[in-house]
Amino acid sequence: MEKKLKGCCVVPGIGEGKVLKTSQSISFWGGVDPATGLVNDPRHELFNQSVAGRVLVFPFGKGSSTGSLIILELARINKAPAAIVNVRTEPILATGPIVCKHFYGKEIPVICLDEKTFQMLQTGQNVTVNATENVIFINNPSLP
Amino acid sequence: MRLTDEEKSILDGKQGEAARIALSVLVELGALFGAEELMPVSQVHIDATLYMVDAGLEFAEKIAELGGEVAVPTSLNPSSIDLQRWKEYRVPPKILSKHTRLETAYLKMRAIPTWTCAPYQNGIIPRFGEQIAWGESNAIAFANSVIGARTNRYADLMDICAAIIGKVPKFGLHLTDNRKANTLIQLTDFSNRMFENQAVYPLLGYLFGEMAGDQVAAIDGIPHHVNVDNLKAFCAAAASSGAVGLFHMVGITPEAQNLNMCLQGSKPETILNITPQMITNAEDRLWTVKNDLLDLIVTGCPHYSPAEFIRLEKLIKDQKVHSSITFWVFTNRSVYAWIKNNGILKHLSDAGIMVFTDGCPLQYPQETWHVHAAMTDSAKFANYCFSQRGLDAAFGAIEDCVETAVHGKICRREPPWRKN
Numbered sequence: 175m176e177k178k179l180k181g182c183c184v185v186p187g188i189g190e191g192k193v194l195k196t197s198q199s200i201s202f203w204g205g206v207d208p209a210t211g212l213v214n215d216p217r218h219e220l221f222n223q224s225v226a227g228r229v230l231v232f233p234f235g236k237g238s239s240t241g242s243l244i245i246l247e248l249a250r251i252n253k254a255p256a257a258i259v260n261v262r263t264e265p266i267l268a269t270g271p272i273v274c275k276h277f278y279g280k281e282i283p284v285i286c287l288d289e290k291t292f293q294m295l296q297t298g299q300n301v302t303v304n305a306t307e308n309v310i311f312i313n314n315p316s317l318p
Numbered sequence: 319m320r321l322t323d324e325e326k327s328i329l330d331g332k333q334g335e336a337a338r339i340a341l342s343v344l345v346e347l348g349a350l351f352g353a354e355e356l357m358p359v360s361q362v363h364i365d366a367t368l369y370m371v372d373a374g375l376e377f378a379e380k381i382a383e384l385g386g387e388v389a390v391p392t393s394l395n396p397s398s399i400d401l402q403r404w405k406e407y408r409v410p411p412k413i414l415s416k417h418t419r420l421e422t423a424y425l426k427m428r429a430i431p432t433w434t435c436a437p438y439q440n441g442i443i444p445r446f447g448e449q450i451a452w453g454e455s456n457a458i459a460f461a462n463s464v465i466g467a468r469t470n471r472y473a474d475l476m477d478i479c480a481a482i483i484g485k486v487p488k489f490g491l492h493l494t495d496n497r498k499a500n501t502l503i504q505l506t507d508f509s510n511r512m513f514e515n516q517a518v519y520p521l522l523g524y525l526f527g528e529m530a531g532d533q534v535a536a537i538d539g540i541p542h543h544v545n546v547d548n549l550k551a552f553c554a555a556a557a558s559s560g561a562v563g564l565f566h567m568v569g570i571t572p573e574a575q576n577l578n579m580c581l582q583g584s585k586p587e588t589i590l591n592i593t594p595q596m597i598t599n600a601e602d603r604l605w606t607v608k609n610d611l612l613d614l615i616v617t618g619c620p621h622y623s624p625a626e627f628i629r630l631e632k633l634i635k636d637q638k639v640h641s642s643i644t645f646w647v648f649t650n651r652s653v654y655a656w657i658k659n660n661g662i663l664k665h666l667s668d669a670g671i672m673v674f675t676d677g678c679p680l681q682y683p684q685e686t687w688h689v690h691a692a693m694t695d696s697a698k699f700a701n702y703c704f705s706q707r708g709l710d711a712a713f714g715a716i717e718d719c720v721e722t723a724v725h726g727k728i729c730r731r732e733p734p735w736r737k738n
Contacts (some may be wrong), residue, residue: 184350199531199561204680204702208371215705217603234532236561239365239453242473247371264532264561265490268350269343269473276342277377 177315179291181259185271186306187283189257193299195231196220202241202270211253229303230255231295235267245270249280257303258284259310261292285310319348319487320355328483336386340479347476348487357449357488359469362392362481363437364429365453366474368681369398369416375423377475381482382423389484393432393441394424395454396621396648398681400674401433407674408686429481433676434650436550436621438465441652446572451486453477455557456550456620456698462564464549466572468492471563491564495582496534497573499566502586503529505539506593512734513541517715518597519548520697523555525600529590532561536580537592538568547626554620555697594735601733604700607712610728612691614709615639615719616679618648619696624656626716630671631662633720639670640726644689646682647673671723680706693722 196219200206207214211226226248235241248254249270258271263284271282283305287295295301300313321329329345331338348356366374399417400407409417425431432441437452438460444450444467452458452469453476461467470490472480480486490496503526512518526537544567556562566574574580617630630647639645647666649657654675657663663673680702691710694700695718700711714722714730721729 201558204558204705216606217705234561236527236531236559239455239458239471239473239477240368240370242475243366243371243374246377246475247373250371250373250376262532264471265347265351265476266471266473266561268347269476272346272350273343273377273475276339276346277380 177312179287179294179310179312181285181287181291181308181310183305183308184263184268184284184286185282187281188302188304188306189229189281189283190302191227191229191256193231193295193297193301194220194223194225194228195295195297197233199234199236200232201236202244206244208244208247211248225255226253227256229257229259229301231259233261233292235264239266241266242269242273245282246274249274249278249282254282257305258282259295259303260284260286261289262286319345319353325356334385336381336384336482339381340386340482343476343479344483344485344487348489351487351489353487353489355488356485357492358485359390359449359451359480361390361442361444361450362388362477363395363452363454363457364392364424364477364481365395366478367395367397367420367424367433368678369420370681374474375416375420378420378423378478381478382426386482387428388481390481391442392429392481393437394429396433396435396678397421397676398678399683400677402676403674406672407677407683409683410686413683432650434621435678436623436650439623440650449492451477451480456554459553459557459562459565460550462491463553463566463571471561497564498582498584499534499536499580500586501530501533501535501588501590503535503537503590503592506591508539508594510541512594515715515733516548517695517713517733518735519544520551520555520695521597521600522592523552524559524604524697524701525592525596526565527556527558527560527562530556530560530562530565534564536566536568536574536577538577540567540570542569544570547623550620551696558698558701597735601713604697604711604713606704606710607691607728608710612693612712612722612728613643614689614692615643615645615723616692616694616699617696617716617719619679619694619699622647622649622653624653627653627657627662630716631665633717634666634669634671637669637724639723642726643723644687645671645723646679647671648677648679649673649675651675682707693719693728695719
């Protein structure tokens, strides 16, 4: 049985993968290694975990305006997240996926959820993010 | 979004492929954030100037190769390296070429080679209320908050698109309503003495950014004698610990001549406090050095101003940097020319301090500088240096950095916010 969460499209597209969730904000520049996709900020709770191919779930972005470049590079070397889920997406975070689409023709869908719906996602769930249709499907909702 | 006939013709590719790509990106961003139209900006500051990853180089080269030229005066953020003194900065020739390719691409687009992260201290400085499109988090916070110019937090690549078109979507911090403070942060139990140590400002900024997150917040309690370089340090720290594009400092920044003004007549949704104990804790969080040994001092993050050079010259007077320590200061080409002209550069160089331009200390060539731990007066540098470079950080006022440099081990006055 799958479970459906309603969201709001930020950058359209469809992505599928395992959820990697944090309640902390993320700065891609200074926070994620552009050569490997590993979170490299030792103060971050996702330190040493890879964002590559994951549905990356975090409340909002922070920090340097270079973050977009890191996302574009991760896409170039195929280490980008499969999709991004936020509570609020600020323009800096959206820029990476938008440029990626117009420059490399690759999709990194971004979707926003309200805070309550955001709580339904947990690390390890297998989900399909359909930002174009404003929905996320949890493919294994019984996961503890 | 409502588009003009000219904008439609750009999207149809009638004004070239560079303009088509740039406008497509701007229109998509605008549509996502509810903008109804595009608006002109008078200047752009491009942040995507560090060679860091190939994707950035590919994008800039492609736009330049397609004949893209900036439509409005456009300044450039730092390169990763000192483009002129790259030998002294020990840039390996094999990586030099990528930096110079990026330089070539931007000069071909007719950008101004300012190569600085403090474009608000010299260059094309905007006026109060001016609509601009800036990249670089510290510069965005400064332009919006301290000057009262209006820019969103434009990301790398979006800044290039804005420069090529000379327009941005009309949304966010370009609009008066969105510049209202909804959070108030008050300083409690601070004495005047605590503001005598200049390190209080970056530490306050670091805390402020953590607390404000991506909200527009006002801070009350900063003394009126705060100077522009203190504000610069505050901005850089706040924009590194939070997504701070605009803040108000009551009685100091132009949109907050009083509290009511920046609240635009309403009440704050949230009121938070900063205490001296929180400053102490913030300082401890930035401190990752394990013992009192270090080999690098870094200042000029953001780039050093003439006033900061004058202070540094006084502090190092008649002393020399210890042989075990490398001391870097980063600034821009204009300030470098001034301190060369008035003799400060010679005095610093005689004392063993190295001054570089154009570059960013967070991007130094690691394979040629075998340094392990750095002391800095920049909370931004301290915040990023481990994750960016694997360098441990010690944080202190510039007076402490100079003492440390002279003695070859960490020297630190007890800061006034620490309880004995």
